[in-house]
Amino acid sequence: MATRKSADTETACQHCGALVFPDARRCNQCGKFPVKLHRCPKCGMISEPTCERCPRCGRLLDPDGDYL
Numbered sequence: 001m002a003t004r005k006s007a008d009t010e011t012a013c014q015h016c017g018a019l020v021f022p023d024a025r026r027c028n029q030c031g032k033f034p035v036k037l038h039r040c041p042k043c044g045m046i047s048e049p050t051c052e053r054c055p056r057c058g059r060l061l062d063p064d065g066d067y068l
């Protein structure tokens with residue numbers, strides 16, 4: 001069953017690779033939100049991991065951190 005893809009029901013945590021349900025708020029293994037999204041530590045704005053700066057307040061985002 002390791003090779004079976006079931007994209008409709010499970011997805012891999014983008015932090016640790018554990019399988020999580022798409023609607024899961026946090027990964028059971030690492031405890032983070034399974035999709036990498038930046039949360040600005042200054043204003044709390046959520047932005048894409050490709051963003052270099054917070055679109056709301058302009059704070060520089062850490063490309064390896066600041067995740068949900």
Ligand SMILES: [Zn+2]
Pocket residue numbers: 013014015016017018027028029030031032034
């Ligand atoms: Zn995880």
Ligand SMILES: [Zn+2]
Pocket residue numbers: 040041042043044045054055056057058059
């Ligand atoms: Zn911000």
